[in-house]
Amino acid sequence: MKKTFKEEMMSVKLKRLTALLLSACLAAGNITTAFGAPVQQDPEPGARVRTSRLISTEETVWRYLDDNTDPAAADDTKEETPGSPSNASPSDASPSNASAKYGFYRFAAGKNKASSKTGRLVWTSADYDDSGWKEARGSFGAKKGEIADLGDGLIPYTLLAQYIEGPDVAEDTDIPAYFFRTTIELEDIDSISALNGEIFYDDAAIIYINGEEVHRAGVPEGGYTQNLEYGGTNAGTPINNKFQITDLSMLKEGSNTVSVELHQGRANSSDIYFDFCSLEIGTPASESDEFITTEGTVWNYLENNTDPAEGSEDRTVWTYPEFADEQWKSGKGSFGAKKGAIADLGGGYIPDTLLKHYIDDTKTAVPAYFFRTDIYLNDVSDLEALEAEIAYDDAVIVYINGKNVYEGQVPEGGYDKNLAYGSANGLSAPSHDTITINDVSMLRDGVNTIAVELHQDRAGSSDIYFDFISLKAAQPKPFKAISLGVWNDETQTAVTWYSSIGEDGKVRIAEKADMDGDSFPEQAFQFAAERAEANDAGFYSFQAVMTGLEPDTDYVYQVGAGETWSDIYEFTTRDYENGFNFLLAGDPQIGAGSTDTDTEGWQNTLKTAMKAFPETSFLISAGDQVNTASNEAQYAGYLSPKELLSLPTAVNVGNHDAGSSAYSQHFQVPNVSSMGMTEKTGKFGG
Structure with missing residues (x-):
């Protein structure tokens, strides 16, 4: 049975009672740290081993x-x-x-x-x-x-x-x-x-x-x-x-x-x-609100084909602040290699610090690399969002204090182990991504740990690259709580979102095949949205319906308000003639326990379900999306899975959803009939 992180930590502390064996273990060679990670007792010649502890x-x-x-x-x-x-x-x-x-x-x-x-x-x-x-x-x-x-x-x-x-x-x-x-x-x-x-x-x-x-x-x-x-x-x-x-x-x-x-x-x-x-x-807390830079940040990193979570059932245990990484190498700048040497990977991306490219004396590429650094923050309650800029080749996952905050070019289904090859698209040159992290609930006053895992696409890859260019305080994006919903028939999909911009709202849609690089296609259809003041102070609720959708088609869409547009998202319509598949979820009820824990469980549930049933047409949620009808943090948790940006939902009102306008602001209900409706509708569901 898999241990929780708290159980892992309890186990670690209990192991201290056996610490008298430490010197004997050291004499025997490699030992295991408190978190199961193998310690390198003999760094390679010339290795810059961390000495800051x-x-x-x-x-x-x-x-x-x-x-x-x-x-x-x-x-x-x-x-x-x-x-x-x-x-x-x-x-x-x-x-x-x-x-x-x-x-x-x-x-x-x-x-x-x-x-x-x-x-x-x-x-x-x-x-x-x-x-x-x-x-x-x-x-x-x-x-x-x-x-x-x-x-x-x-x-x-x-x-x-x-x-x-x-x-x-x-x-x-x-x-x-x-x-x-x-x-x-x-x-x-x-x-x-x-x-x-x-x-x-x-x-x-x-x-x-x-x-x-x-x-x-x-x-x-x-x-x-x-x-x-x-x-x-x-x-x-x-x-x-x-x-x-x-x-x-x-x-x-x-x-x-x-x-x-x-x-x-x-x-x-x-x-x-x-x-x-x-x-x-x-590094002292930055007065400029820039917490990581290529030039100034020292990273501790593991490059020798070692699994940092070896001995633990949790493969991400190495991303937590408590993990001991003092035996890792350390370095600044961009990291990488091309055919085992410092060279241009294309586009002017030349690593400052050479990474070990191959396993031992072979030409088999090291499958993954692991990086950690700490930033010091004051008054995190004043931080509304973070903006990061990274360049990488081939795939990357970024964590803050153990929480996954970004995945770039990660293959569908992710990784089932740390030392795994794979990327969504094999890159010919490093990808340069700008990320806005709106959920900063994992931050704390004092020391915060940033961890990154970098993966090779395949064993025969000719290069590897990573540069965390910047991390700084930012204003949150003006759009949130974006979700899709089923509508009158298969050719229509509803979309709902919140925005801090109180101007005219709209959604635009185009076929993904018409995308020109990262630019939204010019051949797009636009639909107006209805606007109302949201339950969440300072925000407006927008609702629109996209019509004329073709079967078996990949679409991209953006929501907007005024002259501002959201990121580009995508979804796929299914076959209209030969039936359909759907998922049924009962009582997600975010906030019934801990909002954070419930949110994480809900995210994992949808991720696992979509991995098992990728042809799903839509999701039915049978009621009680949240525990407290007016709690926007709980709605944010319910709408947080990235799968809901591409999977239409059909929701039922539960007794925990009733009693607030938030439910109708987040979800549009198709084909509504007034038959049997009372003022108490919804109070006895779920």
Whole structure:
């Protein structure tokens, strides 16, 4: 049975309990990453292997204190305050200091009299001596004093001491804070413009580099006045936090010290957790709203005929942000090859970075290549759409945070495995596509992963090419919710759409055979549309009917408003004389569960159905297209499958569709009779 992505992730986290076998696996050669992807242990000579990952859960060794010790307690240069370890006693201890509160102190093993940092943060300095601290890899934590699941499959790899020990301490009193230190090596720091990080924490964390605070999460207002102090989110499960550091003035060439203080929310907390998942060199959020460029974006890529999802039942697992790609090569610019070398593929398309063209020493082309990069976004709620420009040869699929957002020249039926040949049309020169991505629901504040799979048309292909020319913020297209519907007879097809343009609407249609390249044929028929204010604020509903359609004919069409036209879409009429085939769907009901999940399931259903029955003439939807009659997001989900741009539908009103004008604005009903009609029509269907 195929695992869901969440189940895949749960499995990954559970596998951390067996991480003690890691060193033995490394010695044995190739290993499998947490996401099933084989790691290249020996990069090819001259390969540019990604080095931007500075910290990772699996590889970074931390020195840490988990014994209720104040790491600044031995600092002779700090100002002494009432209740500090040098003058405190159980009778005069400061209540805000957890150690003093319970009349119990320990002193840090570090000796820091030469440190440039003083006060409670002396331990964050690069020259602080932490040689007496414990040492281990992450993740770190405890639940009721043991290794256990803290929720969402987050299980600590290294057990932290959770409770204060001492004769005068109440039982199960939590240690208030923990302290971690590690070093990262940097070179050419002037070329580093940002660092991207990701942590899980419970209950609060502050991160320092070379003694300077760079990020905090879950910290109470006012912060902390002492190291051993409670305060934080008191979260039920560890919180995932992604962040970017753009003030890098504290960095230096060579060794840099990263320090973290982790705080409990209260003295009787049930758990504690810390995982510094990653810290890597990144690109700062663009002020120009251009997130990817040929010249500036570094891609991590796999070119050696390796399946990045090997070992996983989900072939797209490598497209998710959590996937570990640090062993992939990295490069900028356009990528490609012609007969194994850098050369013009036609039209002036010359790759900057050479891709491995052939499998080993053969002349058999590598079937597919895989690319990943991260972009950093602020305030994604302000982003209405994205516009991308790409050039490729032969076929490409683009993902954002694991969601398929574009397919170019992908063969009918797609690919059933990653290392597959195939394209809709073998290209003699790279295709240059401009894409508008209107559905940006997958974006999130912080780090977002762009992934691309590039496929060869055939094993004997002479070239390969990929260039992600640009990705930038855009205004959404003025047309959406386009759908076809059956009408009075086979020679007629209805079309309905929404537009933000409140001018006269129309649809034009022509035979596909008359297309001149990408230009709509001049020999086109045009039909006027009726316009009404839509249920969706700021939009208008348009409805038209195309007539005079011939059987067994491929047509192209565009909808328009004013002087603006939509993209070109196509559909095919079937045989009028010898019967017909149709699909029946019952209760798609987008939004009955999660709108996103229901939409994805509906898209997959139609894709699978049309692959199995490509001669289908139309679709009957038996009712309940959506769960909430007025919810336009649910209608957007129902109308999102690209198959509905070419497959006429006949819809029935369900009880969940009634009660709003949205149903009649999205669908036209043919041959309507008033017989038996009441004001409650539709309320008892579905």
